[in-house]
Amino acid sequence: MNLSRLAVLAVTTLVVTACASVSVTNEWRDPGWSGPPASNVLVVGVARGDTTRRIFEDTFVQQLHSAGYQAAASYASIPPGSDGSAKLGELVKHTGAEIILVTRLQRVEQRVNVTPSGPGYGGFYGWYGGAWASTPSVTQYEVVTLETSIWDARSEKLVWTVTTQGLGTNDIPKATQQLAATLIPKLKADGVLR
Template sequence: MKLLRLPLIVMALVLGACSTVSITNQWRDPSWAGPPASSVVVVGISRSDVMRRIFEDTFAQQLQAAGVQASASYTQIPPGSGGSVRLHDLVKGSGAQAVLVTRVQRVEQKINVTPSGPYYGGFYGWYGGAWASTPDIQQYEVITLETSVWDARSEKLIWSVTTENVATNDIPKTSTQLAQTLIPKLKADGILR
């Protein structure tokens, strides 16, 4: 019995390990000389206003905890694509030196099939057990996010990454994981102070 549980335990560990954010691609403008930003406006692109608010608040809180002044865009910009003029006013009025924008790039369905074959010896025992056993099937979604940082003065893209994570409905947790992955990278790359 214990051997039959082993694939389930291994699968849970594999999916648990995948729940962290991983950077899959990164770009930094080699001509951008800085200085690193100490003030940021956070923008989340989402059709759900609730998800946007949760993301922006969580990421802004993480930036503030890391010593960077941050504000959420939803406080002054309504949802939808018509807010570009108000975004410009928000960035200018806040004195932000950078704008951090995150959007969903894609969501992929993944299926992981783990055979749960028999664990006893000999071909005939294996053959009989193979008919009786069924594989463990795990279905999950992998979400790819694109996070870009724009220089507020020049209005040019200066830094961009794509990240992957196992999708979850826990937006605060996912936003915190993303921030905790990206903020140290942004500081190390000289984008943030």
């Protein structure tokens, strides 16, 4: 197997397997917001592609249901390609949502990691031959930064927001499950969810 194929295999493996972690990089909570904690959530995914939006919203809603919360996806009432502002208010009333969870992509960064592999031992001549034979390991990957905001449906004010980072993947359901697994406990601990 030549080095370029090996590098592609390593990158593919890294992207598929390493997307298992999502980390919170920044967070803010309105110090003046006293709740009460919510049990009914409207989920809004901001995406250019309607398929991506639907998959994200359905998956996050399912994760909220699994955690014992009421939740609804916005796509059923807000058509693709429109800002949906007028219909959003109607949807909040119709679903009884207490908070609105909105997630949007902030940026995608391409990163490269070069790890040199050292030459072997065995004196200068063994070291010198090993130095020529060894090649560095190069991996390329994407880091995806998302912003998730919570809006109080009653006051229409922003009450909580975080940015998260994770490795890029084309598996939207899995990435959404990982995001939900990171955010739902945090929302509960911060008193935003019951």
